[in-house]
Amino acid sequence: MSVKAPIVPLDQLEQVWRVLRTNEHTGSLLLAIIAIAVIYVGYNILYGTDIPYIEGIPEIPGAVPIFGHLLKLGEDHATTCEKWWRQYKHSIFQIKLGNTRAVVVNSFDDCKRMLLGNQNAVIDRPKLYTFHGVISSTQGFTIGSSPWDESCKKKRKAAGTALGRPALRNYYPMFDLESYCVLRDISKDSGNGQIEVDVRPYIQRFALNTTLTLCYGIRMDAVYDDLLREILHVGSAISLLRSASENYQDYVPALRYFPNNVKNARSKELRDRRDAYLDLLLNKVREMIKNGTDKPCISAAILKDEETKLTGVEVSSICLSLVSGGFETIPGTLTSCIGSLCTPEGQIWQDRAYEDIKRHYPDMRDAWTSCIKEEKIPYINAIVKEAGRYYTVSAMSLPRKTVTEVNWDGAVIPAETMILINAQAGNHDLDHFGPDGAKFNPERWLSSLEPPTEAKIDGLGHLSFGTGSRACSGQFIASRLLYSALVRLLASYKIVASEEFPPNTDYVDYNQFKTALVAIPREFKVRLIPRDSAMTAECMDAAELRTREHYKE
Numbered sequence: 001m002s003v004k005a006p007i008v009p010l011d012q013l014e015q016v017w018r019v020l021r022t023n024e025h026t027g028s029l030l031l032a033i034i035a036i037a038v039i040y041v042g043y044n045i046l047y048g049t050d051i052p053y054i055e056g057i058p059e060i061p062g063a064v065p066i067f068g069h070l071l072k073l074g075e076d077h078a079t080t081c082e083k084w085w086r087q088y089k090h091s092i093f094q095i096k097l098g099n100t101r102a103v104v105v106n107s108f109d110d111c112k113r114m115l116l117g118n119q120n121a122v123i124d125r126p127k128l129y130t131f132h133g134v135i136s137s138t139q140g141f142t143i144g145s146s147p148w149d150e151s152c153k154k155k156r157k158a159a160g161t162a163l164g165r166p167a168l169r170n171y172y173p174m175f176d177l178e179s180y181c182v183l184r185d186i187s188k189d190s191g192n193g194q195i196e197v198d199v200r201p202y203i204q205r206f207a208l209n210t211t212l213t214l215c216y217g218i219r220m221d222a223v224y225d226d227l228l229r230e231i232l233h234v235g236s237a238i239s240l241l242r243s244a245s246e247n248y249q250d251y252v253p254a255l256r257y258f259p260n261n262v263k264n265a266r267s268k269e270l271r272d273r274r275d276a277y278l279d280l281l282l283n284k285v286r287e288m289i290k291n292g293t294d295k296p297c298i299s300a301a302i303l304k305d306e307e308t309k310l311t312g313v314e315v316s317s318i319c320l321s322l323v324s325g326g327f328e329t330i331p332g333t334l335t336s337c338i339g340s341l342c343t344p345e346g347q348i349w350q351d352r353a354y355e356d357i358k359r360h361y362p363d364m365r366d367a368w369t370s371c372i373k374e375e376k377i378p379y380i381n382a383i384v385k386e387a388g389r390y391y392t393v394s395a396m397s398l399p400r401k402t403v404t405e406v407n408w409d410g411a412v413i414p415a416e417t418m419i420l421i422n423a424q425a426g427n428h429d430l431d432h433f434g435p436d437g438a439k440f441n442p443e444r445w446l447s448s449l450e451p452p453t454e455a456k457i458d459g460l461g462h463l464s465f466g467t468g469s470r471a472c473s474g475q476f477i478a479s480r481l482l483y484s485a486l487v488r489l490l491a492s493y494k495i496v497a498s499e500e501f502p503p504n505t506d507y508v509d510y511n512q513f514k515t516a517l518v519a520i521p522r523e524f525k526v527r528l529i530p531r532d533s534a535m536t537a538e539c540m541d542a543a544e545l546r547t548r549e550h551y552k553e
């Protein structure tokens, strides 16, 4: 091994030191250097950001040392930013999240322009200390949290193939079985309408089983299955650790080094629990392959080497992305949607939806079998779109990062800048959606009521799935799940809010955990009034027969 000679020879250094020692100003010179260094480091700790102030983009006043705007943002970043947009009259502004400068975009048109007009520039996602460094250190990043690189490109492509429109036909048996199970158990547990029920657990199982089937060919039949509840519990707890309002240590590095760092310990515990169930699921698939009982699914295809381009970590990461992509977003959207439909005002929407189902499928049995294959009922489509818009379950979307400069009306947003899309603000933008934009109203998506006819949308309807280069990969499957569950539920029951536990239908306050990445609706209960008990029983019997052998272990 060769050792390089020092750049400055030692004897020369000694000479310099001797001169300095004999010079009478050396003491004050050294002090001045140290003072400047301390001021420089101190200033950086207090005020420094990864990206310097961006000329031409207004900054919200009131940033404080170290934390920037973090404390002012409070728990609910989307709502605070929505308020700042109105207060300071700038739809796009910059803020400081501790040491990270972020550009926040609020109005519908600006969100659309940022995501669609700069598709290539905003294709990246930021890496965060807690989520990327601690939680994701074993299974790889989910697609939604991966920076844009070769591996992410491959994973996004594989997910796109598994979740794209043409693939939906492969999942008809699964849609049939899972939406049947929602109806089966809700009917049973509500004593066919006698007992008030909380619909969320049924919808959670519906969403989770769908992605588990897709990824592992495995499902759980009981609503309170231990593994099902463990996956939901751990997943929700991790989602809590992903939002900026919950994780100051991501933006204020000094907090990471505090002794007994609770966040790190909690993250590691959750990571271990998540690893345990992901391994268990994958091992189950291995065993099924050995016994020849495996079902067609993403992981079996890869384990059997039918698809060789992905590594083991990439397969885990895809499965994890799909499981975590759907298990909270679908229940958040569908549960809250039922909350709005079951109010006194919502009864008219339910009746009109019921009439529209019958108009398209005079024989209800056809409605049950068609709703998994096609989305043809305009009133139901309108409800699905309004549920997505009004209850923006991922209020701040998923953060983006610029890979190249973005020129915004002359202001230059540099590469590597965090971009936050305030989907909640854009989705309730009165300038775009009209004066009733802050209200739940499915009929805004219809051009006529006699008969219900879908209004033509110019491109993007709402911002809840994002758009552009990193838009939600699961949006087609999500729409079909919402549609099929709504058709079967509304065809079978009139849903009426409990008087004792009514839903909260405010588009901000319906969410019980403001700090989580995805909204968790406050609990409420409903009463189910059968529409046509004999017909519902017949549809359910037929569904039971059709799906009896699906995904049986």
Ligand code: HEM
Residues within 6 Å of the ligand: 115, 143, 144, 145, 146, 156, 159, 163, 211, 321, 322, 323, 325, 326, 329, 330, 333, 393, 394, 397, 398, 400, 463, 464, 465, 466, 467, 468, 469, 470, 471, 472, 473, 474, 475, 477, 478
């Ligand atoms: C109502 C349901 C859903 C909502 C509201 C939703 C919302 C979102 C949003 C806002 C994004 C970020 C988009 C952007 O940056 O522009 C996203 C990304 C993603 N979603 Fe969904 N999602 C839903 C359902 C699903 C489902 C069911 C799956 C999978 C089965 C899924 C898989 C993904 C994936 C893989 C990404 C990451 C895309 C990327 O970063 O390239 N989502 N979703």
